[in-house]
Amino acid sequence: MSDCIFCKIIAGEIPSAKIYEDELVYAFLDISPINFGHTLVIPKEHHQSAATIPEETAGRMFRIASRIGILLKRLDEFDAYNLHLADGSAAGQVVMHAHLHVIPRGAEDGFRWNWRQLKYPEGKMMEIAEEISAKLKEKITQ
């Protein structure tokens, strides 16, 4: 896609700190990292949403991201890593070329997810599960 910043990075039109590339995916350092080594793994084909990425490419993204996460742990004083994907603006997606963040984490790194924990009213949890499950079954069999 001609005006996509990540497509330009893949094409070499914009420089990047590349750490991995194969026929399906490209991985490079995020320019504004949560911790140093924070990596983005992207499909070479332009997809705005992760939902349209073909299964083989999505699987490769996940596998490479996990391997990079393990390597990042060994590389520095990191204990763990987060995989994060924002799908849509309301979820925090800023660059509209799907990307999987690999964020190296240390127990004392000072970064916290602002993760709230709501409580379901009585019966609501099963109701929502059944609704999603039924719709998912329809979609998968379509």
Ligand code: 5GP
């Ligand atoms: P999002 O918020 O869409 O999940 O994440 C987009 C990420 O892309 C951000 O973390 C941002 O720092 C990174 N980013 C945006 N533009 C560039 C760029 O030109 N080069 C690199 N390496 N990272 C970028």
Ligand code: ZN
């Ligand atoms: Zn793109």
